[in-house]
Amino acid sequence: MAVDRARIESAVAELLAAIGEDVTRPGLEKTPARVAESYDEFFGGLGLDAVEPLRDTVPLGDNDPETVLLRDIRFRSMCEHHLLPFEGVAHLAYLPGERVVGLGRLPKVVEILAARPQLQERLTEEIADTIVQGLDPRGVLVVLDARHACVTTRGARQSDATTVTIASRGQLSDPVVRAELIALIGRGVK
Structure with missing residues (x-):
């Protein structure tokens, strides 16, 4: 589902006029089209199936694998507020069931779900639920650490503040196991 660029351009022009700007002045004349293009990218996950990247899995056979942990997946989203x-x-961490997926598929799940109007709390839960649905693992842990422009640039203006959200499922909901994985996440290279 593509965004309606013409409607976005019209709405942005109206917004600029509403704040007292002249949309035809140099510097602003192409702004409505630029915003429409960026919104097409920011909200490109609407209508996409986030489980799709997890459909191409590999069977494990007789192995009983330990945790798969992928750290520091960069993402951006737009706060719906x-x-x-x-x-x-x-x-992202998961305890594989009978199948695993290529590691490059997990960031794709994050990318699709983040490319929608979002709340970080919901995004965290949706990533965990998508991994459960797509891989049927024995457990899932998702930790997001993000900086919000609505906190850093307006209102409280706390430029260093980040928000951490956590979602866990199955065997990775155990507090001891979660703490162990969170400690491993903290050892990541920044």
Whole structure:
């Protein structure tokens, strides 16, 4: 599902006029088209199936694998409250069931779900649920750490503040196991 660029351009022109700007002045004349193009990218995950990247799996056979942990997956999204960006890193862990997926598929799940109007709390839960649905693992842990423009540039203006959200499923919901994985995440290279 593509965004309606013409409607976005019209709405942005109206917004600029509403704040007292002249949309035809140099510097602003192409702004509505630029915003429409960026919104097409920011919200490109709407209508996409986030489970799709997890459909191409590999059977494990008789192995009983330990945890798969992928750290520092960069993402950006748009807060649905203010339509301001938030960006950060996602850390994903899962205990495989009978199948695993190529590691490059996990960031794709994050990318699809983040490319929608979002709340970080919901995004965290949606990533965990998508991994459960797509891989049927024995456990999942998702940790997001993000900086929100609505906190850093307006209102409280806390430029160093980040928000951490956690979702866990199955065997990775155990507090001891979660703490162990969170400690491993903390050892990542920044």
